[in-house]
Amino acid sequence: MSIVIPNTATPRRLSSLNVEIREMTKPLLPQVADGDREAIQECVERYGRLIWSLANRLIPNKSEVEDAVHDVFIEIWQSAAKFDPSKGDELTFVAMLTRRRLVDRWRANLRRQVGNVDIGEVEIAAPMVRDRSEVNDEAEKAYRCFEKLTQQTQTVLKRSIHDNLSYAKIAEQLQLPLGSVKSYARRGLIQIRECMGRNIGATAMENS
């Protein structure tokens, strides 16, 4: 089963899609942690595409993508028991583990290349077109908070988190000092986290 909701001709309200997504994504990791073969299989089906696409974006060397995906799944099997639904949804947890492992690998690659390649040249992804129909609750909240940031901060965060560009490259592209780029990125993330915390409170009040 895939988490991807097919595009519809008319835009659908995200809240109703979220209900669908929630139904489709009842947590699997507690069963995975017990070694349940069906849950493991379902986990590969459900998150494989997300992991594959993140790996393709974050690993510049395409011949290493399959290896990276293997590593990510091992990380998921090892960490499945740590999943705590009270802290957030499973999709975000899986995405977090995926990024953690891929970024480790990406940094290792960077170190290997840094001798003869400028870090700023390691560019991975082309600009993308967003499809909001694939987001989950937490991602939707994150995006709402992201939209409240200044344009400059949004640009820095998007190029850093999504496009995986180095700060040096972003600084060069935006003609900003390196320290400012770092500052924009960190402060932007702090603001999003704070804003998401407030949103969670507001949602709880709306639901009560």
Next chain:
Amino acid sequence: MNTNSSYDSRREQLLAGKAMSDLDRDEQLELEHSMTEEELQRIEEYERTVASLDIALHSGVERDSVGDLTDSLKNQILSEADSFFARQQTQSRLAQADEPMVRRASEQTNANMEPPSRWNRRELLAWLTTAAASTTVIGSWWWHNQQRNGLTKDKLSRTELLASARDLVQAKWQAGKHPLDKPVTGDVVWSSSYQQGFMRLMGMPLNDPLREQYQLWIIDPLRDDEPVDGGVFDVSQAGEVIIPIEAKLHVTKPTAFAITIEKPGGVVVSKQDRLPLLAVVQ
């Protein structure tokens, strides 16, 4: 007040930076100095925030363009999962098998050592003497038993790792900068995907843990210029010993392993004054 607030703000920026993997070496050291459990949780919250934003920014178009896992890759992943959980179950069974043995021994000891309900001095003295003797015997038996079971368990875990890890590296021990009096043989095995590995040592001199301990270092140049601490260990029996590696950081691609002799408890950075063994990955 202002000082506290500027300190908090600085800490918060370091936590956010850690989640974005953008800390330089000095910042990393600054953050790790006196990091609290609560801060570790906050880093994870920031990591979740980054992941959420990444999902939100992630394009359907892009996903479609890279496709999905192939059936062959899915099958490989499932087969690896089978090995992984089989290994995990065996390890858990071994851990459970150890526990009742120790519990039974201690329960039996306690039952035999129930003190008499009414005391006189002679009875009390006799009971205390018996209890002390039993404690010594049981303690000694338990210690030897743990040593033997630990070795068996680590040996099985090592065999399982050899059988299941796809990315296993193996290197033989050789004399390092400061060789031991007698040659030590054996090897080290490591799997980066499982983040697990074992040292096998034959003929390693016993150490007195109160005076000095062995410490393993993992050389992983792709990760860092500094070696990764692989854990402090003791050798308390002659013959073959198998020691699980306890890497303190994620290891990417080790190129060598080194054992140093350090003060009890080990060190954060080794001066490498005594480096008796080295294993280089070919």
